[in-house]
Amino acid sequence: MKRIITTLVILSIGLVSFSQSEKKMTTNNGAPVGDNQNSKTVGEYGPVLLEDIHLVEKLAAFDRERIPERVVHPRGAGASGYFEATKDMSDYTRAVLFAEAGKKTDLAVRFSTVIHGKGSPETARDPRGFAVKFYTEQGNYDIVGNNLPIFFIRDAIKFPDMVHSLKPSPETNKQDPNRFFDFFSHVPEATHMITRLWTDLGIPKGYQFMNGSSVHGYKWINKAGKVTYVKYSWISKQGEKNLTAEEASIQQGKDWQHATVSLRKDIADKNYPQWDLYVQMIKPEDIHSFDFWPLDATKDWPADKIEKIKIGTMTLNQNPVNYFEQVESIAFSPGALIPGVEPSEDKLLQGRLFSYFDTQRHRLGPNFQQLKINQPLEDPKNYNSDSWNSAGNKRFENPDVNYQPSSKASLSEDTQYKQSETTLTNVTITQKKITKTNDFAQAGDFYRSLTKKEQNNLIKNLSGDLGQVTDKNIQMTMIGYFYQADRDYGMRIAEALGFSAKDFMKK
Numbered sequence: 001m002k003r004i005i006t007t008l009v010i011l012s013i014g015l016v017s018f019s020q021s022e023k024k025m026t027t028n029n030g031a032p033v034g035d036n037q038n039s040k041t042v043g044e045y046g047p048v049l050l051e052d053i054h055l056v057e058k059l060a061a062f063d064r065e066r067i068p069e070r071v072v073h074p075r076g077a078g079a080s081g082y083f084e085a086t087k088d089m090s091d092y093t094r095a096v097l098f099a100e101a102g103k104k105t106d107l108a109v110r111f112s113t114v115i116h117g118k119g120s121p122e123t124a125r126d127p128r129g130f131a132v133k134f135y136t137e138q139g140n141y142d143i144v145g146n147n148l149p150i151f152f153i154r155d156a157i158k159f160p161d162m163v164h165s166l167k168p169s170p171e172t173n174k175q176d177p178n179r180f181f182d183f184f185s186h187v188p189e190a191t192h193m194i195t196r197l198w199t200d201l202g203i204p205k206g207y208q209f210m211n212g213s214s215v216h217g218y219k220w221i222n223k224a225g226k227v228t229y230v231k232y233s234w235i236s237k238q239g240e241k242n243l244t245a246e247e248a249s250i251q252q253g254k255d256w257q258h259a260t261v262s263l264r265k266d267i268a269d270k271n272y273p274q275w276d277l278y279v280q281m282i283k284p285e286d287i288h289s290f291d292f293w294p295l296d297a298t299k300d301w302p303a304d305k306i307e308k309i310k311i312g313t314m315t316l317n318q319n320p321v322n323y324f325e326q327v328e329s330i331a332f333s334p335g336a337l338i339p340g341v342e343p344s345e346d347k348l349l350q351g352r353l354f355s356y357f358d359t360q361r362h363r364l365g366p367n368f369q370q371l372k373i374n375q376p377l378e379d380p381k382n383y384n385s386d387s388w389n390s391a392g393n394k395r396f397e398n399p400d401v402n403y404q405p406s407s408k409a410s411l412s413e414d415t416q417y418k419q420s421e422t423t424l425t426n427v428t429i430t431q432k433k434i435t436k437t438n439d440f441a442q443a444g445d446f447y448r449s450l451t452k453k454e455q456n457n458l459i460k461n462l463s464g465d466l467g468q469v470t471d472k473n474i475q476m477t478m479i480g481y482f483y484q485a486d487r488d489y490g491m492r493i494a495e496a497l498g499f500s501a502k503d504f505m506k507k
């Protein structure tokens with residue numbers, strides 16, 4: 001009797017699980033799969049047959065599951081939600097998402113660390129990527145920023161070398177302060193970013209607890225073609241919270257994926273994270289009126305001189321259901337712009353305009369914009385065509401015409417959206433550093449704005465890493481930069497590294 005009952009229970013479990021999965025499995029070419037558990041063999045105990053196409057295709061798909069990880073920012077977490085404008089900015093920009101208070105625009109974000117690989121800990125001292133893709137009715141608009149409002153360098157030509165110095169050594173495969181401080185000792189403009197990054201801002205407690213910035217200035221263009229330079233800031237409504245170096249090492253021992261986990265959890269618990277978006281504006285005629293060059297990415301736009309105006313709020317209310325399709329495959333670019341926003345002359349930004357679309361052709365394939373997460377609301381309409389995985393080339397009314405201009409083509413330009421015009425006089429084409437470098441003043445201002453505790457942590461964090469550098473000349477050059485930012489700052493780092501005034505006199 002007991003045996004009969006057990007058999008019935010087993011049978012009924014089988015029936016329940018059978019009736020739960022009503023949708024039937026198919027192969028990639030759509031044919032039903034009869035058995036997904038047993039390979040086709042020669043007899044019960046014989047070898048496996050190559051003609052088991054389902055098995056072979058399943059393994060082949062598995063073999064190709066990984067794509068190249070992002071060359072920087074490989075580790076990240078994503079979410080989607082919406083932006084709600086709180087102010088009509090149409091006097092300054094024709095960008096549709098900022099056109100009227102109350103206007104809502106869907107968006108997707110990806111937050112990331114920068115240097116280490118896809119499976120690295122989220123406790124690293126590193127800038128955090130803060131990338132937002134707005135799906136507007138005039139195309140996708142990306143603000144691809146970071147949590148800190150400035151960057152290490154001002155010219156894209158230095159970026160590959162900087163990243164090489166920060167990545168693990170090609171010889172030892174270890175990240176090494178000897179290498180990156182060697183690089184930075186030749187790059188005084190990095191002093192400001194180093195100062196911010198080695199405070200506790202360098203390890204945000206979680207993605208919800210960091211602010212964001214476009215870092216670069218962009219150009220807003222209104223309907224009349226008037227240009228305004230703008231810089232964006234995202235201010236976390238959860239408050240800015242960071243980990244000290246000690247807290248980060250405890251966190252790492254417990255759970256080093258905490259940032260991804262806590263973002264997902266807050267969204268799942270309907271505790272939706274929010275950020276307010278602020279804009280700062282500079283008129284073109286005022287752009288030269290500061291003691292720094294506002295289109296130099298190593299410089300902040302001080303809020304006491306250039307007002308921050310709130311223009312909307314972002315809410316994240318959906319977790320991705322497929323990480324690969326919605327986060328790994330999302331492709332952001334500072335070049336994804338819509339009418340009303342154009343690049344500024346920032347030299348770092350200009351290099352980025354090339355680099356992102358280019359790397360995505362390599363990482364995701366030439367038709368990466370046809371992947372669902374990257375598709376604009378309206379199907380793109382142009383005659384770019386073909387190549388690998390092309391699935392979206394529209395043939396329009398006349399499938400024979402894939403060129404333009406043509407008397408038979410169904411597409412034409414919308415001339416109201418021409419790019420803005422700039423008149424240049426007395427222009428020299430040149431290749432040199434900007435004159436107004438002002439490499440240290442803002443680093444000093446920032447140091448002096450810190451509380452005593454924040455300054456102490458900066459000195460501890462920075463001297464801890466700089467202390468690992470074996471070349472005294474590199475250490476002394478870096479100290480010289482910190483000293484030029486602020487005398488106390490430089491002296492304290494020197495003291496923490498065991499230098500005396502005499503050491504500098506000898507130099």
Ligand code: HEM
Binds near residue numbers: 130216
């Ligand atoms: C010339 C300087 C720079 C170059 C050449 C560069 C290049 C790149 C490349 C190639 C990627 C990988 C993109 C992908 O695979 O989809 C990337 C990602 C990223 N970069 Fe940059 N970058 C530069 C500077 C910056 C700056 C200044 C910022 C911040 C304002 C920034 C923020 C980001 C972010 C947030 C991502 C990750 C985007 C995502 O989540 O997919 N980068 N960068």
